[in-house]
Amino acid sequence: MPEKKRVREISEIGEFGLIDLLTKDIQLKNASSVKGIGDDAAVLDYKDKQVVISTDLLTEGVHFNLMYVPLKHLGYKSVVVNVSDLCAMNALPRQITVSLALSGKFSVEAVEELYAGIKRACAAYEVDLVGGDTTSSLTGLVISVTALGEAEKEELVFRNGAKPNDLLCVTGDLGGAYMGLQLLERENEVFKVNPAMKPHLKGYDYILERQLKPEARKDMRGVFKELGIKPSSMIDISDGLSSEILHLCTSSGTGCRLYEEKIPMDNQTRKMAEELHINPLVAALNGGDDYELLFTLPLNDYDRIRNHPDITVIGNMTNQSEGTNLITTGGSEMPLLAQGWNPLKKPADPK
Numbered sequence: 001m002p003e004k005k006r007v008r009e010i011s012e013i014g015e016f017g018l019i020d021l022l023t024k025d026i027q028l029k030n031a032s033s034v035k036g037i038g039d040d041a042a043v044l045d046y047k048d049k050q051v052v053i054s055t056d057l058l059t060e061g062v063h064f065n066l067m068y069v070p071l072k073h074l075g076y077k078s079v080v081v082n083v084s085d086l087c088a089m090n091a092l093p094r095q096i097t098v099s100l101a102l103s104g105k106f107s108v109e110a111v112e113e114l115y116a117g118i119k120r121a122c123a124a125y126e127v128d129l130v131g132g133d134t135t136s137s138l139t140g141l142v143i144s145v146t147a148l149g150e151a152e153k154e155e156l157v158f159r160n161g162a163k164p165n166d167l168l169c170v171t172g173d174l175g176g177a178y179m180g181l182q183l184l185e186r187e188n189e190v191f192k193v194n195p196a197m198k199p200h201l202k203g204y205d206y207i208l209e210r211q212l213k214p215e216a217r218k219d220m221r222g223v224f225k226e227l228g229i230k231p232s233s234m235i236d237i238s239d240g241l242s243s244e245i246l247h248l249c250t251s252s253g254t255g256c257r258l259y260e261e262k263i264p265m266d267n268q269t270r271k272m273a274e275e276l277h278i279n280p281l282v283a284a285l286n287g288g289d290d291y292e293l294l295f296t297l298p299l300n301d302y303d304r305i306r307n308h309p310d311i312t313v314i315g316n317m318t319n320q321s322e323g324t325n326l327i328t329t330g331g332s333e334m335p336l337l338a339q340g341w342n343p344l345k346k347p348a349d350p351k
């Protein structure tokens, strides 16, 4: 019988032992990272650049389910969601800090797995891990990541710059992460009833990856530069397309027209939606976790983007008085509602 690998409790090595184990091989790569882990605070030098900062908090049972999310993927994703926020400002990510609250069920090896994912993402996005905090929790795992980045003042893109007639554009494709989650939840339900059943995940690698290992669009900063364009407004799609569009409209004081038939979706997203009897439009509009960028551009820029494989025009901005509307494939017009993913919203009262 193979010998089971010994798993250490965190109490065996203590908080400082754990921090040391997790961070001892970390090397700083960015010139702006002057001092990293090991003192009371990190020191950064951004010279005359604008500093952009964003933070996110992820809670076990609310934002992730460790029944089917591997810790390594979770680590990777917690970095990506923050990097994505900086990309949505058209900034360049440079540093992150990671804070953890760990309950007794997590071994040293489990936290190392989480950090393997965090470090993988740091390498992929060329950001330095420069600090954090480690504490205990009574109920499960809490991860908070803060990301810092830089931009020239004139490079920054906010949510509030869209104008009527601007093109509404999106990168990549939408709804995949949501359909990946539905698939994982279905297989988890089967597993709970019959643990001997092997999960049926074949043929759905793309949507599973969209859910478990999403990527931030760090590349778009370079693409915009290359195409000689600058979005008039931008946001990343973390809560579903409809709620993000409404954010741009509210901040900019505009309305919009979104065309259902233009929304880019992968074949696996459509296939899974069909299998689960879900309208794929719902996955794109109200699902979340796609981490694509939604942005607006002056109409004049159309020729510069029309042939770009990663950019799709899905509608246009209008005067605020015209409202925020979805034009269905059938040609009817309906108001766009935000039903994005809202962890603080209470479920509807049972009738």
Ligand code: ADP
Residues within 6 Å of the ligand: 019, 022, 023, 036, 037, 038, 039, 040, 041, 098, 099, 100, 129, 130, 131, 132, 133, 134
């Ligand atoms: P303090 O008592 O000042 O909060 P800590 O002992 O918590 O200091 O942290 C020591 C060093 O280790 C600091 O540089 C801190 O930023 C870093 N650190 C602590 N926890 C983590 C973590 N989970 N990931 C990365 N760095 C961490």
Ligand code: MG
Residues within 6 Å of the ligand: 132, 133, 134
């Ligand atoms: Mg501390």
